[in-house]
Amino acid sequence: MLDEKETLILDVRKAESLHGHLGPFLVIGVKMARLAKKTLNINGNKWLDLQVLAKLPLITPFSCILDGIQATTQCTVGNRRLKIKNSNGAITALFKLKSQDKALKIHVKSRLIEMLRKQLSMGMSNEKLAWTIADMSEDEMFEVKTDKALLENNSMTNVH
Ligand SMILES: [Zn+2]
Numbered sequence: 001m002l003d004e005k006e007t008l009i010l011d012v013r014k015a016e017s018l019h020g021h022l023g024p025f026l027v028i029g030v031k032m033a034r035l036a037k038k039t040l041n042i043n044g045n046k047w048l049d050l051q052v053l054a055k056l057p058l059i060t061p062f063s064c065i066l067d068g069i070q071a072t073t074q075c076t077v078g079n080r081r082l083k084i085k086n087s088n089g090a091i092t093a094l095f096k097l098k099s100q101d102k103a104l105k106i107h108v109k110s111r112l113i114e115m116l117r118k119q120l121s122m123g124m125s126n127e128k129l130a131w132t133i134a135d136m137s138e139d140e141m142f143e144v145k146t147d148k149a150l151l152e153n154n155s156m157t158n159v160h
Pocket residue numbers: 019021022023026060061064
């Protein structure tokens with residue numbers, strides 16, 4: 001059995017191969033997807049039932065998050081299980097298991113984005129920052145909501 005760290009590295013490498021390069025925002029997407037998988041208890045073919053609504057600024061590097069999510073969840077633009085909306089700054093993703101009425105909303109802490117912005121402007125390499133993000137705890141990175149209200153108020157079709 002691979003441990004958590006080893007599967008994380010595999011997921012990061014898979015995302016890198018889809019995305020074409022390795023960077024911290026790609027890894028944020030990978031970790032959002034992994035957290036959703038863990039929290040929603042997804043394994044085996046339950047993946048086929050997962051849908052994602054991602055809201056973030058649709059410019060790089062923020063949009064790199066989308067490829068992290070696509071590579072790790074197999075919810076893609078092409079299979080219509082990933083929906084994307086532009087935002088002015090906030091970065092969130094709603095993960096929803098259709099048949100089971102389970103949902104999880106992950107918000108990326110703005111403090112984390114500020115830290116990355118600063119490090120990148122100081123010339124820190126994308127690769128190095130990617131592994132820094134890989135090593136961070138989910139608590140440091142995300143705020144998570146799992147309440148029932150998500151399902152009622154934020155269905156995939158009417159989220160704004
Ligand atoms: Zn990128």
